[in-house]
Amino acid sequence: MSKAxxxxxxxxxxxxxxxxxxxxxxxxxxxxVDAFVRGSAVLTPDLLATELQDHWAVFADTALxxxxxxxxxxxxxxxxxxxxxxxxxxxxPTVLDTEELADALAFAxxxxxxxxxxxxxxxxxxxxxxxPDRGFEDLGAYRAEIDQASGMLTDQLGxxxxxxxxxLRAYAYAQGRRLADVAADVVARRLRFSPDAEPDQAEExx
Amino acid sequence: xxxxxxxxxxxxxADNLVADFDLIDFLxxxxxxxxxxxxxxxxxxxxADRDGELRVMAASDEQVRLLELFQLQNDEGPCLECFRTGxxxxxxxxxxxxxxxxxxxxxxxxxxxGAVQALPMRLRDETxxxxxxxxxxxxxxxxxxxxxxxxxxxxxxxxxxxxxTAQRSTVLNEQLQTALNSRVLIEQxxxxxxxxxxxxxxxxxxxxxxYARAHNRRLADVARALIDSxxxxxxxxx
Numbered sequence: 001m002s003k004a005x006x007x008x009x010x011x012x013x014x015x016x017x018x019x020x021x022x023x024x025x026x027x028x029x030x031x032x033v034d035a036f037v038r039g040s041a042v043l044t045p046d047l048l049a050t051e052l053q054d055h056w057a058v059f060a061d062t063a064l065x066x067x068x069x070x071x072x073x074x075x076x077x078x079x080x081x082x083x084x085x086x087x088x089x090x091x092x093p094t095v096l097d098t099e100e101l102a103d104a105l106a107f108a109x110x111x112x113x114x115x116x117x118x119x120x121x122x123x124x125x126x127x128x129x130x131x132p133d134r135g136f137e138d139l140g141a142y143r144a145e146i147d148q149a150s151g152m153l154t155d156q157l158g159x160x161x162x163x164x165x166x167x168l169r170a171y172a173y174a175q176g177r178r179l180a181d182v183a184a185d186v187v188a189r190r191l192r193f194s195p196d197a198e199p200d201q202a203e204e205x206x
Numbered sequence: 207x208x209x210x211x212x213x214x215x216x217x218x219x220a221d222n223l224v225a226d227f228d229l230i231d232f233l234x235x236x237x238x239x240x241x242x243x244x245x246x247x248x249x250x251x252x253x254a255d256r257d258g259e260l261r262v263m264a265a266s267d268e269q270v271r272l273l274e275l276f277q278l279q280n281d282e283g284p285c286l287e288c289f290r291t292g293x294x295x296x297x298x299x300x301x302x303x304x305x306x307x308x309x310x311x312x313x314x315x316x317x318x319x320g321a322v323q324a325l326p327m328r329l330r331d332e333t334x335x336x337x338x339x340x341x342x343x344x345x346x347x348x349x350x351x352x353x354x355x356x357x358x359x360x361x362x363x364x365x366x367x368x369x370x371t372a373q374r375s376t377v378l379n380e381q382l383q384t385a386l387n388s389r390v391l392i393e394q395x396x397x398x399x400x401x402x403x404x405x406x407x408x409x410x411x412x413x414x415x416x417y418a419r420a421h422n423r424r425l426a427d428v429a430r431a432l433i434d435s436x437x438x439x440x441x442x443x444x
Contacts, residue, residue, distance in 0.1 A: 040384040079390035080433040101379050105256055142261050144273060144393045148407060151397020151433065161394055161433050187270075187397070187407070 017089055019066040023059060030059040032085045035073035039082065041105075042073045046093040063089075070094035074104055076112040079147055081162045083115045119166045146179060149186035156193045167193065208243060212354065215239045219361055228424040229385055230392055231415060232365055233264030236358055241266045244351045246339040247319065250276045251362050252285055253327070253335035255386055256379065260285060260335065263389050268396075268408040275313055276338060283310035285336045288324035292333040295324045296352065299344040320344035325356050327363040334382060337362060388426045395429035399442060417442055 024030035031042040044052060047060045047069055063071065070090040076083050086108045096104065146168070153164035168186070171193070172179040185191035219239075222232050233251045240249035250265040250272070262276045279285040284295040284307075297303055298321050304311045314322065319340040327335040337359035341347075366385055367378075392414070400410040414432070417439060418425040431437045 039387065041380045043380070077387055079387060079392075079394040080430050081394075098379060102256055105379060105383055109256075142255060142259055143277075144262070147390050147393035148397035148400070151394040151399075152401035154398050154433065155401040161398075 016067045016091070017087065020063055020068055020071065020087060020089060023062050023066070027058050027062075029056050030063070031056070031071050031073040032087050035075045035085050036082065039075055039077060041075065043096060043101075044071045044073075045095045046070060048093075067091055072096060072104065074108040076108055076115060078112060078165070079150075079161070081112075081116070081150075081165055083112060083162065086111055116162065116166050117169070119163075143180040143183060145183040145187045149183035152186055153193055157195050159195075211239075211243055215243065216361075219358075223365060227365075228418070228426060229365060230264055230388055231418065231425045233362055234266075234415070236362055236365075237264050237266040240337070240339055240355060240358060244339065244355055245341060245348065246323075246355075247342045248272055248340045250338045251327075251335065252276055252279075252289075252338060253366070253382060253386060254289060254333075256383065258289075260289060261386060261389065263335070263385065268411040270407060271317055275310075275317060275319075275340075278310055278313055279338075281309065282307045284322050284324040285338045288326050288336045289333055292326050292328060294326065294352070294356065295322075296347060297322045298346050301344070314340070318342055321347070323347060323352060323355065325352070325359045327359050329363050329367070329378065332378070334363065334366070334378075391426055391429045391433070395432045398433060413442060 020030075021032070024032045031044050035042040046052075047064050052060050068089040069092050072088040074086045074088075076086060086104075088104060146165075150161060150165040150168055153159070153168055154161050157164060157167060159167070168182065169179055172182040175182070182191065186193075219232070219236065222235065237249040237251060240246050246266075248266050251263045252260040253263045255261050259280050260276070262273055265272055265276065276285070284297055288295040300311050300314055300320055300322060319342060321341040321344045323339045325337045325339075326333045327337060337355060339355060366381060392411070395414055396407050396410040399405070399413060400407055403410070403413070405413070414428055415425060417423075418428045421428075428439065428442075432439055432442060
């Protein structure tokens with residue numbers, strides 16, 4: 001599901017998952033909708049549970065009919081950036097154990113970056129520079145500066161937080177620099193972005 | 207130690223642990239009280255992310271150099287050791303540990319810290335993070351203060367769970383992830399405000415927190431409203 005169209009399914013792996021997405025889109029209710037609104041995962045080990053039947057009256061019944069028994073919705077997010085939700089289902093009652101949930105969360109993180117990366121080309125970043133595995137170095141050490149710099153760029157560029165983050169990454173790729181280093185330059189006010197210039201031509205002061 | 211302030215702190219912390227409390231602001235209060243009660247110059251709550259990397263959830267001071275000192279401990283330092291072993295790491299005199307943690311000791315010394323304690327945040331037999339206390343002067347820590355600091359670390363840990371409502375099935379992992387994401391949100395808002403008002407990150411945090419308190423709002427909600435420009439926030443320049 002993506003934010004742009006409220007719950008426009010980007011990709012489904014089979015008929016059941018596709019039906020689940022369509023269902024939530026039509027009904028406007030379900031775990032995916034809740035996960036998106038709350039910004040936290042909604043784990044439903046068994047759709048037959050009574051309290052769930054009350055909570056998502058129509059969705060629970062119809063999802064069961066479609067063949068799903070357990071549904072897990074994980075928000076794709078990085079602070080205020082929330083490009084969508086990852087929905088997983090099982091056809092038998094299922095409680096995710098710690099390791100399985102950790103895997104699912106890791107997958108959701110990766111999906112978030114990949115989803116945002118698809119927008120880099122839209123911002124006009126050169127396509128020659130980035131390598132296919134470009135997102136993965138950023139999965140390492142967390143740096144608060146990356147989030148602070150994204151926030152700063154919303155104001156410098158007059159764009160939303162999602163685009164600000166994408167532009168920051170696009171610039172780092174285009175320059176062949178580490179994202180954390182570029183972010184540190186922005187936070188230290190050594191590097192500014194301007195709405196008029198391409199991301200890779202940002203005016204640099206030393 | 208100020209017994210009255212201690213009692214007041216625990217009452218205040220308990221009062222704050224209501225259904226819809228603000229985790230980041232709560233943890234900041236806790237670090238502030240560590241500084242005012244426990245003979246500490248600076249304090250920070252660090253939480254491990256899914257990859258086991260320690261991330262700052264709250265600090266008694268949001269200055270970049272202090273946050274860097276916390277983050278540096280992902281490579282070496284008492285916090286990392288405490289997190290890995292699950293037991294307190296108490297260093298009376300940092301100058302003696304220069305061989306053990308060369309980078310950490312150098313940076314800590316430059317900022318002006320002579321002694322440090324790292325206390326584990328434990329939940330269901332699992333260490334999820336650490337409370338880090340720095341003191342300017344070297345010398346032994348009062349054992350009673352260390353006990354209280356550990357109690358505060360336990361309260362911080364409980365608060366991570368308390369944040370979630372009981373109506374749905376969640377797991378520790380996911381709760382920590384949500385907590386970390388609220389910190390990311392604060393960082394994004396700090397950046398936007400710092401840029402807009404030409405102030406530093408500490409000032410931006412103080413302004414956000416001041417606004418949230420003055421309007422009885424959750425810090426995370428104010429941060430989101432600021433980033434989304436979804437409502438006028440008088441005084442925050444939007």
